[in-house]
Amino acid sequence: MSAPLPSENAVESVTPAGTVVLSDWIPHVASVTLGVWVRTGSRHEGPGEEGLSHFLEHMFFKGTARRTARQIAEELDAVGGHLDASTGREVTCFYARVLAENLPMACDVLCDQLLNSAFRDEDIGKERDVVIEEIRSYEDEPAEVVMDSLLKTFYGEHPLALPVLGDRKVIGALDRATLAGYRDRHYTADNIIVAAAGNVRHAELADLMSPLLSGLPASGDRRRIFPPDPRPRRTVIVRKQEQVHLALAAPSIPFNHPDRFVLQVLNNILGGGVSSRLFQEIREKRGLTYGISSGVEAFLDGGALLIHTAADPEKFKETADAIVGILEDMSRGEITDPEIIRGRDQLKGNIFLALESTSNRMSRMASSKIYLDRVTPLAEVMRMVAAVGPEDVRSMARNLLRPGRFALAVLGPGTAEQYQWPAEKVPAPA
Numbered sequence: 417m418s419a420p421l422p423s424e425n426a427v428e429s430v431t432p433a434g435t436v437v438l439s440d441w442i443p444h445v446a447s448v449t450l451g452v453w454v455r456t457g458s459r460h461e462g463p464g465e466e467g468l469s470h471f472l473e474h475m476f477f478k479g480t481a482r483r484t485a486r487q488i489a490e491e492l493d494a495v496g497g498h499l500d501a502s503t504g505r506e507v508t509c510f511y512a513r514v515l516a517e518n519l520p521m522a523c524d525v526l527c528d529q530l531l532n533s534a535f536r537d538e539d540i541g542k543e544r545d546v547v548i549e550e551i552r553s554y555e556d557e558p559a560e561v562v563m564d565s566l567l568k569t570f571y572g573e574h575p576l577a578l579p580v581l582g583d584r585k586v587i588g589a590l591d592r593a594t595l596a597g598y599r600d601r602h603y604t605a606d607n608i609i610v611a612a613a614g615n616v617r618h619a620e621l622a623d624l625m626s627p628l629l630s631g632l633p634a635s636g637d638r639r640r641i642f643p644p645d646p647r648p649r650r651t652v653i654v655r656k657q658e659q660v661h662l663a664l665a666a667p668s669i670p671f672n673h674p675d676r677f678v679l680q681v682l683n684n685i686l687g688g689g690v691s692s693r694l695f696q697e698i699r700e701k702r703g704l705t706y707g708i709s710s711g712v713e714a715f716l717d718g719g720a721l722l723i724h725t726a727a728d729p730e731k732f733k734e735t736a737d738a739i740v741g742i743l744e745d746m747s748r749g750e751i752t753d754p755e756i757i758r759g760r761d762q763l764k765g766n767i768f769l770a771l772e773s774t775s776n777r778m779s780r781m782a783s784s785k786i787y788l789d790r791v792t793p794l795a796e797v798m799r800m801v802a803a804v805g806p807e808d809v810r811s812m813a814r815n816l817l818r819p820g821r822f823a824l825a826v827l828g829p830g831t832a833e834q835y836q837w838p839a840e841k842v843p844a845p846a
Contacts, residue, residue: 426781426791427618431626434605434634438781438791439621440613442774448519448614449774451511452526453782455609456602457504458582459575459715462639464589467582468598470503471547471590476510477501478539480532483525485539491525492518499525503580506715507786513775516615520624527628530603535592544587551581558827559724561653562661566825569651570665570720574644601636605629609785613777643717650824652832659726660828660835662735666821668712668719671787677763677801678808679712679721682816684759685751685809686710686742687723691758693742698725704735716787721816729828732835740819740838747817749810756806764801 425441457469479485492499497514499522510529512522554560564579571577608629612621646667669679680688687694687710694708708725727735770776771794784791819838826835 424794426793428785428791429618429622431605431622431629433626433630433632435625435629435632436609436785437618437622437625438609438611438785439616439618440611440777440781441617442614442777445615445774446515447513447774448516448522448612448616449511449513449778450519450522450526450612451509451610451778451782452530453609453611453786454508454510454603455506455607455786456508456638457506458578458580459505459641460602460639461575461578464586465594465598466578466586467547467580468586468590468594469508469602470580470582471543471587472595472598473501473503473508473510474543474547475535475540475595476529476533478543479534479536480528481534482528482532488525488529492522495521497522505576505578505580509779509782511775511778519612519616519620523621523624523628527625531629531631533599535595537592540590540592540595544590547581547587548584551579551584551587554579554581558655558657558659558661558726561655562663562825562827563722563724565651565653565827566663566665566722566823569649569825570646570823571644572647572649575641576644576715576718600633601638603632604634604636605632606635607638608632609782611778611782611785613781614774641716644715646718646720646823648821648823650826650837652826652835653828654830654832655827656829657827658829660729660732660826661726662724662732662739663825664723664739664822665720666816666823668721668816669714670717670719671714671783672716673714673719675808675812676714677797678804678812679719679816680763681756681759681801681804682809682812683710683712683721684762685755686721686746686817688759689762691762693746694723694725694739697742698735698738702734702738704728704731704738714787723822729830729834732826732828737838743817743819743822746813747819749814751806751810751813753806756804756809759809760801760804764798767797767801 495518499512501510514522568577698704705725705727710723713720781791
């Protein structure tokens with residue numbers, strides 16, 4: 417018996433100022449997750465702005481004309497709520513989860529942060545140190561370092577290669593005028609989406625947010641973005657550590673591509689779980705790594721299929737040979753019907769289980785609006801998943817998984833010469 421579709425009550429409207437408001441009413445829960453999404457991230461930064469989007473996100477928590485940083489931190493804590501934010505390559509999201517009765521307060525706090533942050537010189541100075549320490553903490557993590565290296569290798573000079581956390585020198589030079597200017601260009605009515613999921617009616621949400629966001633500029637003068645041109649290059653970084661980290665990236669499809677669910681099924685088969693080929697062959701059968709996985713990144717105008725693992729440096733060659741062997745087999749279309757059915761059912765289950773979270777439902781609506789310009793009904797999503805057929809997956813594997821399409825980044829001890837990629841599969845140096 418098939419599981420019934422979760423109830424969906426997605427509604428969309430636009431405030432008088434021009435901001436899109438989305439809601440999904442879930443009457444059986446007591447909470448609401450509210451998100452304010454801004455279509456800006458590290459790829460929108462120009463020279464000398466590296467890390468500005470992320471730093472600005474931090475500064476929105478440092479106090480406004482009405483609230484100190486401590487008051488911002490305490491206000492939602494006092495009612496058991498949660499307030500946070502995240503910055504990515506294309507979007508920044510500020511979000512709060514509260515009991516439904518506390519939604520007016522959450523709306524007020526979030527909008528106060530975005531419109532009225534003080535950007536005091538003293539706070540900017542302190543936060544510079546905080547963000548630089550955050551950068552240092554990432555630089556101590558081999559997995560983060562190898563993935564940053566991979567993106568630089570893969571995307572070259574394109575802004576998608578920029579680390580979201582930014583550049584230390586740029587962070588050290590940021591001032592109030594720079595922060596306010598970036599906010600005024602990007603945090604505008606036409607560049608923001610409000611989304612809420614939980615025990616909230618749409619009319620209530622729109623009535624709360626419309627006056628609070630009325631002070632936003634209607635639009636801004638933003639940098640134009642251009643599509644990436646990924647290349648199959650390689651980088652090897654030698655660093656004293658216990659393991660060698662290996663990361664690969666192949667050009668993929670953008671978020672709005674009609675075959676996006678085919679790609680998700682293919683990724684599940686390749687490395688999207690413990691039953692995947694990468695995990696079963698390299699961890700379970702050969703015992704070469706503790707973990708190995710693949711994933712998909714999708715952007716407005718491109719995408720990437722990523723693979724990451726870490727191994728004993730002495731086992732690098734065997735690990736690399738095993739990865740290439742799996743890619744070669746799948747790129748020849750050697751994928752069984754049971755694997756495809758399992759990958760499709762896995763995707764369906766992932767979607768259904770995610771929808772039990774108000775945070776995930778809020779994010780689904782906002783992402784759909786940002787990348788597809790509409791909230792795709794869940795029934796339509798499930799029809800597209802069900803329509804993924806064996807030949808669709810095999811065809812994508814033939815196009816996507818040829819080993820020669822992958823960029824490569826390696827981070828490990830010893831010498832660069834010991835990390836040789838299998839013959840005839842070696843990408844050009846970056």
